[in-house]
Amino acid sequence: MKRALSTGRLLAGVQPEGAAGERFDDLLRQPGLRIERIVSTGQVSPPDFWYDQSEGEWVLLVAGQARLLIEGEGSPRFLKAGDWIDLPPHCRHRVEWTDPECQTIWLAVYYAPPVGGD
Structure with a gap:
């Protein structure tokens, strides 16, 4: 089965001015792979909270x-x-x-752990 093409703009329509909270957008989701855009405007992890994910995460800071x-x-x-x-x-x-003064835009690529690992 042929997969349909999809397109978009990484920096378009990111976060309306004055919007509250972080924004999370899946850009691509496939078995073993997910690409997500995250837009932060001063947000931080809650106290005593740690991300501990079973998949790997490659992160690029696009802006901010x-x-x-x-x-x-x-x-x-x-x-x-x-x-x-x-x-x-x-x-x-x-x-x-x-940075609370501007949008921080993350591009996160989540990938499956190596075969035989977790």
Whole structure:
């Protein structure tokens, strides 16, 4: 069965001015792969909350700025537009800060763990 073509614009219609909360948009979803656009406007992870995902997550900061804390590291990593990081499965991390003055746009690529791993 042939899959239909899909298109879009990464930076179009991102977040209306004054919108509350983060925005999450799936751009592509296939078995073992999901690409998501996340738009933050000052949001952070809740206190004592850590992301701990069974899949890997490759993240590109498209616009804005953020601080990402990886469990076991002494201080958060400062990310700016163009920076990326590959978080392997179960790499516990949290968002410590996103710029409240502008949109922080993340492109997150979630991928299945290696065969035989989790």
